[in-house]
Amino acid sequence: MNSMTVTADGVISSPATARADLDIREHEHVSHYQTIGEPFVDNAKMSARNVNVFYDDKQAIFDVSLDIGGNEVIAMIGPSGCGKSTFLRVLNRMNDIIPICRVQGDISLDGDNIYGSDQDTVLLRARVGMVFQKPNPFPKSIYENVAYGPRIHGLAHSKAEMDEIVETSLRRASLFDEVKDQLDKPGTGLSGGQQQRLCIARAIAVSPEVILMDEPCSALDPIATARIEELIDELKANYTIAIVTHSMQQAARVSERTAYFHLGKLIEVGDTKEIFTMPKHELTENYITGRFG
Amino acid sequence: MSSANSYKNTAAIKASLKKRYARERRFQWYGRIAVMTGFVFLFILLADIVGKGLPAFTQQYIKVTLDLDADRLGVAPDASEAELLRADYLGVIRSSLRDMFPEVTDRKEKRQLYRLISIGAEYDLRDAVVDDPGLIGQKFDKWLLAHAEAASYLKGQVSRDLPEGDRKLKNTQMDWLDSLRDRDRTEGRFNTLFFTEGDSREPELAGIKAALYGSFFTLLVTFLLAFPVGVFAAVYLEEFAPRNRLTDLIEININNLAAVPSIVFGLLGLAVFINFFELPRSAPLVGGVVLSLMTLPTIIITSRAAIQAVPPSIREAALGVGASKLQTVFHHVLPVSMPGILTGSIIGMAQALGESAPLLMIGMVAFIMDVPGGVTDPATVLPVQVFLWADSPERGFTEKTSGAIMVLMGFLIVMNALAIYLRRRFELK
Ligand SMILES: Nc1ncnc2c1ncn2[C@@H]1O[C@H](COP(=O)(O)OP(=O)(O)OP(=O)(O)O)[C@@H](O)[C@H]1O
Ligand SMILES: [Mg+2]
Numbered sequence: 001m002n003s004m005t006v007t008a009d010g011v012i013s014s015p016a017t018a019r020a021d022l023d024i025r026e027h028e029h030v031s032h033y034q035t036i037g038e039p040f041v042d043n044a045k046m047s048a049r050n051v052n053v054f055y056d057d058k059q060a061i062f063d064v065s066l067d068i069g070g071n072e073v074i075a076m077i078g079p080s081g082c083g084k085s086t087f088l089r090v091l092n093r094m095n096d097i098i099p100i101c102r103v104q105g106d107i108s109l110d111g112d113n114i115y116g117s118d119q120d121t122v123l124l125r126a127r128v129g130m131v132f133q134k135p136n137p138f139p140k141s142i143y144e145n146v147a148y149g150p151r152i153h154g155l156a157h158s159k160a161e162m163d164e165i166v167e168t169s170l171r172r173a174s175l176f177d178e179v180k181d182q183l184d185k186p187g188t189g190l191s192g193g194q195q196q197r198l199c200i201a202r203a204i205a206v207s208p209e210v211i212l213m214d215e216p217c218s219a220l221d222p223i224a225t226a227r228i229e230e231l232i233d234e235l236k237a238n239y240t241i242a243i244v245t246h247s248m249q250q251a252a253r254v255s256e257r258t259a260y261f262h263l264g265k266l267i268e269v270g271d272t273k274e275i276f277t278m279p280k281h282e283l284t285e286n287y288i289t290g291r292f293g
Numbered sequence: 294m295s296s297a298n299s300y301k302n303t304a305a306i307k308a309s310l311k312k313r314y315a316r317e318r319r320f321q322w323y324g325r326i327a328v329m330t331g332f333v334f335l336f337i338l339l340a341d342i343v344g345k346g347l348p349a350f351t352q353q354y355i356k357v358t359l360d361l362d363a364d365r366l367g368v369a370p371d372a373s374e375a376e377l378l379r380a381d382y383l384g385v386i387r388s389s390l391r392d393m394f395p396e397v398t399d400r401k402e403k404r405q406l407y408r409l410i411s412i413g414a415e416y417d418l419r420d421a422v423v424d425d426p427g428l429i430g431q432k433f434d435k436w437l438l439a440h441a442e443a444a445s446y447l448k449g450q451v452s453r454d455l456p457e458g459d460r461k462l463k464n465t466q467m468d469w470l471d472s473l474r475d476r477d478r479t480e481g482r483f484n485t486l487f488f489t490e491g492d493s494r495e496p497e498l499a500g501i502k503a504a505l506y507g508s509f510f511t512l513l514v515t516f517l518l519a520f521p522v523g524v525f526a527a528v529y530l531e532e533f534a535p536r537n538r539l540t541d542l543i544e545i546n547i548n549n550l551a552a553v554p555s556i557v558f559g560l561l562g563l564a565v566f567i568n569f570f571e572l573p574r575s576a577p578l579v580g581g582v583v584l585s586l587m588t589l590p591t592i593i594i595t596s597r598a599a600i601q602a603v604p605p606s607i608r609e610a611a612l613g614v615g616a617s618k619l620q621t622v623f624h625h626v627l628p629v630s631m632p633g634i635l636t637g638s639i640i641g642m643a644q645a646l647g648e649s650a651p652l653l654m655i656g657m658v659a660f661i662m663d664v665p666g667g668v669t670d671p672a673t674v675l676p677v678q679v680f681l682w683a684d685s686p687e688r689g690f691t692e693k694t695s696g697a698i699m700v701l702m703g704f705l706i707v708m709n710a711l712a713i714y715l716r717r718r719f720e721l722k
Contacts, residue, residue, distance in 0.1 A: 094609060099536070126615035136606035139629060148624070149614035199610070206614055 036280045037270035041069040045240040051105035053086050060086045064266040073241045075251035078261035084244040088212045092128035093121050129208030131216045135195035137187035142179050145187040149206035173201035174227035192219040213243040229254050248288055252276050260284045342695050349696025353444035354436040356478040359389045361429050382418045405466050411438040413498045441496035441689030447479055491662040496689025501700050503661045507672030514581020515645050523592030531600040532622050551590035558587045559651025574656040575671040583651050588641035595637020599630035631719040639712040649676040675701040
């Protein structure tokens with residue numbers, strides 16, 4: 001612990017990672033950094049190829065290629081600011097609303113380029129749902145929060161059907177019992193953890209094919225976290241899930257594959273079990289053993 | 294690290310605390326003094342206006358014993374309605390007054406006696422007789438509207454101490470009024486005419502209704518034009534327009550437009566709407582359009598600020614479940630920013646309500662007796678009416694001026710209350 005040093009750009013490095021051949025900063029200007037492990041799978045639901053993301057002229061993602069397999073849960077881990085959220089957001093084009101953000105490379109959903117000129121972002125986001133890092137319920141009733149997505153997509157044909165969607169979504173997000181008597185109360189009046197579960201319910205209410213979760217449990221207590229993890233387990237039968245998390249245990253518990261990001265680069269990706277038991281890259285090892293990050 | 298060090302810090306912080314609190318207290322006092330000064334001035338202003346304006350809401354009546362002799366009226370007892378309308382009611386009132394003060398014989402004095410009663414009384418009496426022709430031939434007491442000068446004396450606004458030459462009401466008139474008062478033949482009543490009549494040359498007959506309706510129609514046009522156009526312009530500029538030279542230029546110009554003196558908009562209205570498009574003069578339609586041009590920048594600027602203040606996370610949330618841009622704006626951004634938009638709009642509308650200069654340019658300064666029935670009828674507005682009355686030499690109009698200002702402020706309060714109510718409704722959702 002005490003032998004760690006902080007370098008000029010704020011990366012905490014142990015003497016081991018300072019070895020020139022492994023130091024990630026050596027690769028910063030190398031456009032083709034070779035990810036260690038197996039980024040590609042056979043039944044890819046979404047696939048990213050050579051993705052670079054820029055905020056103005058600051059590059060946040062460097063040449064990342066990664067597949068997300070159908071019905072799998074992939075965990076994305078890495079130190080703060082390494083670009084996990086950025087990568088997740090380009091997967092359903094949420095970055096479109098940031099004017100300074102530019103995306104290069106190919107990303108496809110079921111083989112169709114989602115940045116293609118014929119791609120409709122409305123349809124894409126209905127198919128690829130998102131739960132954000134900070135809970136962001138609408139300042140409307142709990143019911144309306146969940147019903148909004150199905151309503152604008154015309155998924156419910158009657159009030160009863162809508163009630164049903166709202167109830168099952170809230171149940172799956174393990175929020176229903178807590179709020180069933182106050183569905184008409186504003187969603188913003190809930191606790192932080194409840195709000196996040198409401199956001200999860202809102203995302204699954206439109207039954208997306210892929211669900212992107214950005215640290216969905218960072219505001220939850222262990223019990224609610226366990227429920228969300230159960231939900232993820234349950235959902236993966238029908239959905240594909242990409243989850244960003246800061247909790248190694250959570251990544252180990254819920255995911256089949258794990259991707260480790262560092263300073264915008266995808267360092268290593270592979271079977272969760274393998275990554276956590278025998279990481280190949282020194283940076284990965286340091287991170288998961290808690291030596292930095 | 295060392296406890297000695299942290300002890301020293303505690304001492305240093307403690308030492309500085311006193312100074313910090315003193316500074317805070319001082320700052321609070323500055324604030325209180327500023328607020329109180331504001332209140333004092335507001336209070337003085339309101340007290341002055343209300344003090345001067347309140348008498349405008351009462352009207353003086355004089356009880357006259359009328360002898361509705363058919364001969365005096367100059368009609369046959371079984372006269373038709375048309376004949377009744379043409380009968381000599383003024384003559385009856387005058388002769389009845391002479392009956393009440395038999396000592397008045399001098400021609401000049403007689404004229405002064407007649408001047409105690411408003412010319413409006415004649416029409417009152419006519420209407421009463423046409424309603425009930427059975428009154429002809431009877432002798433009865435009737436309350437007649439007092440002339441403004443007489444009313445002014447009865448309200449205690451004119452003092453006998455003033456040299457007789459300096460006042461319109463002469464000593465003899467004052468004596469008559471005193472004797473009438475002693476016989477309980479004078480009375481103050483709530484001034485309904487003030488709210489049911491348009492402007493008049495006679496202060497006691499002048500009412501605010503025409504100006505009130507004029508203001509209402511003008512603001513209606515202003516609101517219907519400026520609110521939707523302003524809000525949609527703000528939404529477009531904030532949410533859809535690309536950021537480039539052109540939109541920057543538009544933004545700068547909107548800000549500049551907000552600083553243009555209002556009379557310039559009046560000139561524009563005169564040149565474009567009246568001279569070029571030949572829209573009617575003095576009409577609330579033109580006034581409303583001109584005022585909406587003036588209000589538009591205010592609404593756009595405040596609406597944009599309100600839209601900017603909507604947290605981006607709400608937009609992300611809506612887009613994230615697949616809402617289109619338009620749905621995001623209409624379902625989430627606008628409802629959340631509506632309280633701010635309404636506040637801005639009401640400020641703009643309040644400015645428009647108090648505006649008179651541009652309306653003078655388009656002829657809304659005319660003497661309007663008839664209450665406008667629509668946006669194309671000639672009309673005037675409350676601030677212009679205030680201006681007109683303030684400009685009149687008759688002292689009866691002084692109280693009317695303050696009364697009109699009170700009505701104007703009442704209008705403003707109603708408008709604000711409406712805005713607060715709407716804002717609450719949006720905030721609850
Ligand atoms: N809207 C933005 N504008 C400019 N730069 C941004 C923006 N969003 C992210 N970045 C930059 O991109 C980099 C990656 O950020 P990102 O949010 O993806 O990190 P992260 O891995 O999600 O971190 P955390 O774990 O703290 O959430 C950071 O250096 C950040 O400063
Ligand atoms: Mg993040």
